[in-house]
Amino acid sequence: MSPEKPEQIKKSGIAIFWDEFSRSNLTVIILAILTGIILGGVLVAATTTEVYAAFKVSLWGGLKLAFTTAWNTYVALFTGSVGNPEKIRLAFESGDPLMIRRAINPFFESLVQTTPYIFAGLAVALGFRVGLFNIGAEGQIFIGAITGVWAGYAIHGLPPIIHIPVALLFGALGGAIWGFVPGFLKAKTGAHEVITTIMMNYIAFRLSDWLLKGPMGDPTEYTPKTPWILESAQLPKLFDLPIRFHIGFFVALLMAVLVYLLLFKTTWGLELRMVGSNPNAARYAGIKITMSTVIAMVLSGALAGLAGANEVLGVNHRLIPAFSSGYGFDSIALALLGKSHPFGVILSALLFGFLRNGARSMQLTVGVPIDIVSILQAMILAFIAAPAIIRTIYRLREPKHAEDIVSLQSWKG
Amino acid sequence: MVPVLELRGITKRFPGVLANDHINLTVEKGEIHALLGENGAGKTTLMNILYGLYHPDEGEIYVNGNKMAVRSPIDAIKAGVGMVHQHFMLVPVFTVTENVMLGEEFVKFGGILDRTRAAEKVMQISDTYNLDIDPNTYIKDMPVGLQQRVEIIKLLFREANILIMDEPTAVLTPQEVQELFKIMRTLIDQGKSIIFITHKLVEVMECADRITVIRGGKVVGSTTPKEATLNELATMMVGRDVKLNVEKTKKKPGDVVLEVDNLKVLDPRGAIAVDGISFNVREGEVLGVAGVQGNGQTELVRSLSGLLPSIDGEVRLLGHDITHSSPRQIIEHGSAHIPEDRQRDGLVLSFPVSDNLVLNTYYLQPFSRSIWLSQQEILKNGEGLVKNFDIRTPSVFTPASSLSGGNQQKVIVAREFSRPIKLLIASQPTRGLDVGSIEYIHKRMLQKRDEGCAVLLVSTELDEVMQLSDRIAVLYRGKLMDIVDAKSATKEMLGLLMAGIIPGEDVKSAQVPQKNKILIT
Numbered sequence: 001m002s003p004e005k006p007e008q009i010k011k012s013g014i015a016i017f018w019d020e021f022s023r024s025n026l027t028v029i030i031l032a033i034l035t036g037i038i039l040g041g042v043l044v045a046a047t048t049t050e051v052y053a054a055f056k057v058s059l060w061g062g063l064k065l066a067f068t069t070a071w072n073t074y075v076a077l078f079t080g081s082v083g084n085p086e087k088i089r090l091a092f093e094s095g096d097p098l099m100i101r102r103a104i105n106p107f108f109e110s111l112v113q114t115t116p117y118i119f120a121g122l123a124v125a126l127g128f129r130v131g132l133f134n135i136g137a138e139g140q141i142f143i144g145a146i147t148g149v150w151a152g153y154a155i156h157g158l159p160p161i162i163h164i165p166v167a168l169l170f171g172a173l174g175g176a177i178w179g180f181v182p183g184f185l186k187a188k189t190g191a192h193e194v195i196t197t198i199m200m201n202y203i204a205f206r207l208s209d210w211l212l213k214g215p216m217g218d219p220t221e222y223t224p225k226t227p228w229i230l231e232s233a234q235l236p237k238l239f240d241l242p243i244r245f246h247i248g249f250f251v252a253l254l255m256a257v258l259v260y261l262l263l264f265k266t267t268w269g270l271e272l273r274m275v276g277s278n279p280n281a282a283r284y285a286g287i288k289i290t291m292s293t294v295i296a297m298v299l300s301g302a303l304a305g306l307a308g309a310n311e312v313l314g315v316n317h318r319l320i321p322a323f324s325s326g327y328g329f330d331s332i333a334l335a336l337l338g339k340s341h342p343f344g345v346i347l348s349a350l351l352f353g354f355l356r357n358g359a360r361s362m363q364l365t366v367g368v369p370i371d372i373v374s375i376l377q378a379m380i381l382a383f384i385a386a387p388a389i390i391r392t393i394y395r396l397r398e399p400k401h402a403e404d405i406v407s408l409q410s411w412k413g
Numbered sequence: 414m415v416p417v418l419e420l421r422g423i424t425k426r427f428p429g430v431l432a433n434d435h436i437n438l439t440v441e442k443g444e445i446h447a448l449l450g451e452n453g454a455g456k457t458t459l460m461n462i463l464y465g466l467y468h469p470d471e472g473e474i475y476v477n478g479n480k481m482a483v484r485s486p487i488d489a490i491k492a493g494v495g496m497v498h499q500h501f502m503l504v505p506v507f508t509v510t511e512n513v514m515l516g517e518e519f520v521k522f523g524g525i526l527d528r529t530r531a532a533e534k535v536m537q538i539s540d541t542y543n544l545d546i547d548p549n550t551y552i553k554d555m556p557v558g559l560q561q562r563v564e565i566i567k568l569l570f571r572e573a574n575i576l577i578m579d580e581p582t583a584v585l586t587p588q589e590v591q592e593l594f595k596i597m598r599t600l601i602d603q604g605k606s607i608i609f610i611t612h613k614l615v616e617v618m619e620c621a622d623r624i625t626v627i628r629g630g631k632v633v634g635s636t637t638p639k640e641a642t643l644n645e646l647a648t649m650m651v652g653r654d655v656k657l658n659v660e661k662t663k664k665k666p667g668d669v670v671l672e673v674d675n676l677k678v679l680d681p682r683g684a685i686a687v688d689g690i691s692f693n694v695r696e697g698e699v700l701g702v703a704g705v706q707g708n709g710q711t712e713l714v715r716s717l718s719g720l721l722p723s724i725d726g727e728v729r730l731l732g733h734d735i736t737h738s739s740p741r742q743i744i745e746h747g748s749a750h751i752p753e754d755r756q757r758d759g760l761v762l763s764f765p766v767s768d769n770l771v772l773n774t775y776y777l778q779p780f781s782r783s784i785w786l787s788q789q790e791i792l793k794n795g796e797g798l799v800k801n802f803d804i805r806t807p808s809v810f811t812p813a814s815s816l817s818g819g820n821q822q823k824v825i826v827a828r829e830f831s832r833p834i835k836l837l838i839a840s841q842p843t844r845g846l847d848v849g850s851i852e853y854i855h856k857r858m859l860q861k862r863d864e865g866c867a868v869l870l871v872s873t874e875l876d877e878v879m880q881l882s883d884r885i886a887v888l889y890r891g892k893l894m895d896i897v898d899a900k901s902a903t904k905e906m907l908g909l910l911m912a913g914i915i916p917g918e919d920v921k922s923a924q925v926p927q928k929n930k931i932l933i934t
């Protein structure tokens with residue numbers, strides 16, 4: 001180090017952060033998504049029988065059909081998740097409100113799909129920040145849905161302004177209890193949270209099956225379902241049907257801001273992150289690790305519980321079996337993709353939500369199996385998780401990040 | 414003759430730092446080339462470049478006169494360059510052979526590991542260089558000194574001709590250092606070349622053939638042990654005169670601050686590590702704890718700071734019983750602790766310097782208002798301490814992981830010294846520091862003592878203990894051998910105590926002049 005060198009320009013923290021972020025993360029993430037999409041296209045073409053038939057006729061024809069198949073798939077993905085620009089234009093020209101709502105519905109439906117992803121992604125991300133691997137988001141979602149739906153149908157006589165927060169709080173509480181148990185077990189006995197949260201998942205699944213068939217089931221229905229929640233507990237919709245978009249999305253955004261403030265602006269957050277980054281130093285600095293572990297698992301569970309409550313209070317208005325279909329598990333990947341940062345979680349939740357919604361129309365309009373979308377997601381994730389692949393493919397100059405890791409290995413620096 | 418290694422014009426920039434500035438370095442075959450320089454001078458960076466971990470912005474590397482493009486450690490190994498890292502990269506649950514084979518597996522029948530053949534080669538290397546290693550021992554059962562030899566074997570197994578050793582002596586006992594030097598000489602005799610980094614000038618004088626001094630990323634000079642004196646080397650490194658011996662003012666100790674009574678502590682494996690120790694430390698005095706590494710110092714310190722429970726005995730700090738207090742309670746009673754392993758306990762490497770400077774005060778005024786952190790105050794505090802304690806960092810936002818070892822230590826010292834404390838527990842406070850920083854930290858510690866702070870100094874450096882302490886306690890196998898007055902203590906006498914021998918009638922009384930036994934109260 002030589003202070004008199006011109007290289008010694010003093011940079012602000014934001015500048016340094018941006019420097020590193022743009023050089024390492026952003027480029028890699030964008031390229032990973034692009035690469036995933038390209039390979040996904042190849043995959044779609046390769047799983048379509050017509051393409052093979054066309055190749056038998058001629059190479060050129062085969063290539064052309066392969067390309068159009070992939071292209072059509074992505075067009076369907078786009079129109080399914082964002083909307084058909086042509087249709088939107090026509091709808092606005094006609095001025096017919098129903099037509100307009102139909103045309104813009106895909107976009108808002110994607111946001112509806114995004115919402116539980118934000119909650120659950122925040123839950124997992126918060127765990128990661130504290131060094132906890134919460135595999136139990138799925139179970140916590142179920143419990144949050146159960147307690148939320150119960151508060152929604154069983155508590156009578158409250159005005160919406162009170163009933164809605166109460167029902168959401170019940171959801172959070174249910175999830176929190178489900179998170180508390182593994183947190184407590186880890187703090188007291190050292191039981192690893194991966195194992196215990198998986199166990200808690202099974203308990204949650206079977207518990208909800210039983211509750212739906214028995215105590216909480218609607219006796220007038222043949223299949224296991226809870227009764228409808230009261231209107232006063234429904235999360236308000238912002239548009240008329242068919243748009244299902246409800247205020248849960250904004251609650252989720254608010255939660256992201258709260259988690260951000262908690263983690264980065266409060267003393268508790270500093271403690272939690274310290275425990276996550278270096279538990280030894282945290283102990284040495286006087287922090288009770290066991291306490292932080294329990295708090296983190298409770299908060300994580302509460303966020304996941306909100307995801308469940310949000311679904312029953314905002315979308316389904318009752319609880320049916322297997323309603324979550326993997327939000328909790330997806331959110332693990334999602335949190336990683338979002339670098340365990342609340343705002344990163346919002347972005348990756350949007351990606352997941354739009355992909356999930358678009359997948360349905362891909363299936364409906366071009367007949368691509370929904371599994372292909374899962375594979376696509378998996379590929380994008382694999383590329384992001386292994387940035388070295390992307391760096392090699394695109395020959396990105398920049399072992400900068402790798403150097404950081406290297407310097408961590410030897411304590412002399 | 415062509416030099417085995419030549420670095421020409423190596424330049425490396427990190428954000429905000431010019432770590433290497435057109436460095437030229439020539440290493441001849443069969444020499445031990447010492448690399449000297451203060452903390453953050455750029456030594457490790459230069460070696461990481463040579464080993465392919467970093468990429469130089471400018472400059473060329475020649476091995477045996479051929480230009481090499483070292484893009485990764487694999488290229489370096491191919492060119493015959495090997496590196497022993499400060500922190501060993503060994504798998505504890507593997508045997509020596511298995512560790513050595515990692516990445517260079519011997520296979521038979523196209524896929525099955527050939528352990529026997531590998532073990533034979535390890536044996537053969539061990540014999541050639543007098544390393545005295547059993548290929549079938551597990552790493553976890555070996556002392557640090559032997560583990561280091563395994564690292565050396567790893568390099569020889571890969572036929573390295575140029576061995577880089579980055580501060581290999583920092584974690585060794587004096588005996589182990591001597592053994593390492595012997596090994597190094599054997600290696601040289603067999604035609605290997607060694608680049609040796611250390612902060613201990615005495616070691617350089619003892620074993621180097623040539624010395625290159627780096628300061629601020631630039632080569633400032635080259636010399637040999639015959640031509641230079643210790644003081645000249647120190648001056649060359651730091652760029653100013655350094656006092657290698659600190660002066661201590663006379664001071665009358667005040668009230669008792671720390672009282673330890675019959676303390677017993679188990680190590681994590683359940684063996685007794687601290688075996689019924691009693692002592693006290695008073696205001697304005699330094700009690701040094703001497704002893705060979707591994708005689709209970711670690712457990713003693715961890716227990717006193719609340720990190721390790723004791724099984725018996727009592728500890729009082731300013732009259733409060735802290736035997737079973739939590740680390741935070743102990744901190745709040747006014748105790749500060751410089752931990753022995755700074756990266757493990759002292760820092761959160763991924764956090765910026767500013768956060769590391771409030772690691773145990775973040776929840777207090779003015780760094781927080783109710784639950785909110787006051788970023789502004791934290792940054793202001795950080796900038797103040799960085800200036801005050803001369804921490805070399807591009808900014809307070811830089812993560813602690815990018816600081817050089819010495820500067821990481823300064824972050825801890827700055828943090829602990831900047832709050833009101835009555836007791837300072839310093840464990841190996843100057844490990845890995847350059848002479849300038851050592852002088853500085855010693856000065857600061859004595860300043861604390863003069864302000865009336867009680868200091869418990871635990872160090873395996875006998876010189877350090879003897880220089881700073883008012884009284885010296887010697888630990889051997891978890892027991893307190895004796896507490897002696899520092900003025901009357903001699904190296905020989907402490908050495909005997911450290912080996913578990915009480916200097917009695919059979920030792921010539923001339924060797925222990927006016928031994929002044931201070932009774933344990």
Ligand SMILES: Nc1ncnc2c1ncn2[C@@H]1O[C@H](COP(=O)(O)OP(=O)(O)OP(=O)(O)O)[C@@H](O)[C@H]1O
Pocket residue numbers: 001403404407412413427428430431432450451452453454455456457458459805806814815816817818819820845
């Ligand atoms: N990965 C990195 N990112 C940013 N800066 C770095 C990085 N590694 C080192 N530096 C900076 O480069 C300079 C040289 O560091 P280096 O580790 O080479 O010093 P050193 O001579 O080995 O010091 P020490 O004796 O303390 O180990 C320091 O100012 C350090 O802060």
Ligand SMILES: [Mg+2]
Pocket residue numbers: 412413456457458817818
């Ligand atoms: Mg170094």
